Amino acid sequence: MLTYSLDKTKGISLYEQLYSAIRGDIVRGTLATGEKLPSKRALAAHLEISVVTVENAYEQLAAEGYIRSEEKRGYYVCPVDTPPEPESSKLPPEPGEPEERRWFLDFVTNSTAAEYFPFDTWARLMRRTILDKSTDLLRPTPSTGALELRRAIADWLRAFRGMGVSASQIILGAGTESLYSLLIKLLGRDKCYAVEDPGYGKIAKIYESDDVTVRRIALDEAGLSAEALRRSDADVVHISPSHHYPTGIVMPIGRRQELLRWAGEKEGRYILEDDYDSEFRFVGRPIPTLFAADERERVIYLNTFSKTIAPSIRMSYMILPPHLLAAYQQKLGFYACTVSSFEQYTLAKFLTQGHYEHHLNRMKTRYHQKRDAVIAAIRAGLPRAEIMEQDAGLHFLVRLDTHLADDELQSRAAEQGIRLALLSDYYSDPRNAPPHVLVVNYSGIQPERLGEGLRRLNTIMEGNDHV
């Protein structure tokens, strides 16, 4: 008869102790395949425990497949492998807090200052959402997002972007990157996707990680041309006509019309209009979207709230032309929406109650001031640099007066704690880039450090490393 010493004082239930003991015997082969276990009653009497304890242990062993019960006959041991000797733990080390280099001055990272985010309003609306929407919050929203939020976005676009769209055309996603993946599924993985060169490098990487063919199309002074597209075999082109990153080019109307014509020439051609920072135009009216000028339903519009509200809010959206809606529903309508409904309903309130407009205006004013301050500091600190400004967006370009090659400049600056973004970083072949053009991503720059930082940079450019 099976004999185990079970210990009532151990803090582990008797049934668990018995279960572990029998399982151990099965795994080690002490109890052989096919062997019959003692009856519950007999084992209980033998070990001086209750029948229920044995029953629970047997049930658990049966549930996990170590033994099987045969009606009216009893429990039998199932065939089980003897596992190899456990190796010493192969657990990877616990990660530490991510190592981040602390830069004295960082021209690369655009960041939102914490004090700009309307925490109080957001928290209040979230509380309101929990009170108003408790039942809705426990149901998934439609695949494309909560109707309430899509309507609020449509109203916003009508009032502030001059775009006439229906809520049914809007599809929400947790970040623009996740929308790219949906678009590839919608438009076809066999299509060829064109991106701008220079451009934001992550866009091409995302397309490539999704296993589609990517073409990098060289820009001219008006941006991407239909002519260059025609020379490629691209079917779909991803562009930022309102404000190209990093060159800052605003695509002129003539060029836009050419692109729309290119898209209309062949079935299956589409333009993905990434309107990522159109909200931050400091002078004049917003640049009209390509989407609004599109008569042939060839433009898909993409934008995000992560840049305008906070990066922690993963909410982006795309707008499909009407003829793609049925295909979307059929191919992708079964996907669950990736955005938390808490945040969807909160953002809907934030938009409809006017907080978003208010927030954007405040941000625009502050960015404009910061931009002016950074420009003034550069004029003072780098008098021979040429500032190339476009009154828009969260970056601008500065042509530096130096003979150093870009990589040399970058590595020497890094030694001095200065992280430089250079235009050549955004070219697939850096040799095609105009040299020593600094991309100033200014929103995260601490102005009080700019004087000292630019002094160091100046010394480096003059070929004197001793700062």
Next chain:
Amino acid sequence: MLTYSLDKTKGISLYEQLYSAIRGDIVRGTLATGEKLPSKRALAAHLEISVVTVENAYEQLAAEGYIRSEEKRGYYVCPVDTPPEPESSKLPPEPGEPEERRWFLDFVTNSTAAEYFPFDTWARLMRRTILDKSTDLLRPTPSTGALELRRAIADWLRAFRGMGVSASQIILGAGTESLYSLLIKLLGRDKCYAVEDPGYGKIAKIYESDDVTVRRIALDEAGLSAEALRRSDADVVHISPSHHYPTGIVMPIGRRQELLRWAGEKEGRYILEDDYDSEFRFVGRPIPTLFAADERERVIYLNTFSKTIAPSIRMSYMILPPHLLAAYQQKLGFYACTVSSFEQYTLAKFLTQGHYEHHLNRMKTRYHQKRDAVIAAIRAGLPRAEIMEQDAGLHFLVRLDTHLADDELQSRAAEQGIRLALLSDYYSDPRNAPPHVLVVNYSGIQPERLGEGLRRLNTIMEGNDHV
């Protein structure tokens, strides 16, 4: 000279009116390509407006590419197409509130009752998060998720699931579906993916929409077998060994070991263990995971908080075996995490402060009670039905006593307001399914309607439609 009547009382700024008027003339061809515009000063005098107003209008037209400025010479009209006559608006109709059929009794939809969600606790932790984390909330979390939350999940899994994992192995995503897409990118789109047949149909649909080859592998009474896998050309298999949906099969230990051997036989083979409802086991210990038994680093574990907390919270995670971590970082580490950091930090507190354990225990008790009540009602209302129970999960099976074919049964029930899920719905070929087995997804059922609903069902099964 250009002559426009501008109206100061119109509520639109003079510069916008002038901009629109000149743009209209360019688009209509009244102002021809290459034509020189009057000087700012001359036009201002002519229209009796300020030079600044003209300057703003010219700047906007130049920014959008309707005109270009030539230094010292003035502004010239650019080539622009005349757009076709605008068609009547092609805007798709505004969607109404989604039409949902109201069922008298719904056996298909598992839903979480609103009163189970710990709103107060969640709201309090969210407020706390906003206070504690204001700066962190404005920085994106690492691609794999906030370290704090990954550590909390690792601790939870160690304490309650017997799994030893490091936070560095955990990757968060906005829903399990988005993790499948990441996995395909990681393991390869050229691989062949096997799913269980019968199974949760959406899983195969998601793989197919991601353009990978999918094999549906027929189950036997112990679930998916290594033998059946070997007969297919599958490289990766997606299974739920702890509690299969919809059959409820718990994969026995012997079968698990066979699957692990299958995975170890060839480079590139992986098992995706979808542990979607393992938290709801009502009797005995939790079934150990396949991941924990895996000595060869061939198992990737997936689970979600959407099922245990609320579907509105889009938070799932996967655990990679250590040897895949470097490949993940290299291929996919540049992706932004899709989960809102608000909710990541809130969930971390929810886990570490013990609220999750408390919540799960309450849910388990309530589901257990509800399950017992539903089973009792079925025993009373359908005395000849055979209830097939497994003490786990949010569904169980009932073999109905009827001669009606499944589709007939389903459509007659629908006429009576009863929505039936039948086992055959989950088979790729319904003819392979045992007939008239009801899948009772009980968590959304209103028990007070069950008596009347089962009376109607009984009448239908007896072939008498007049209820």
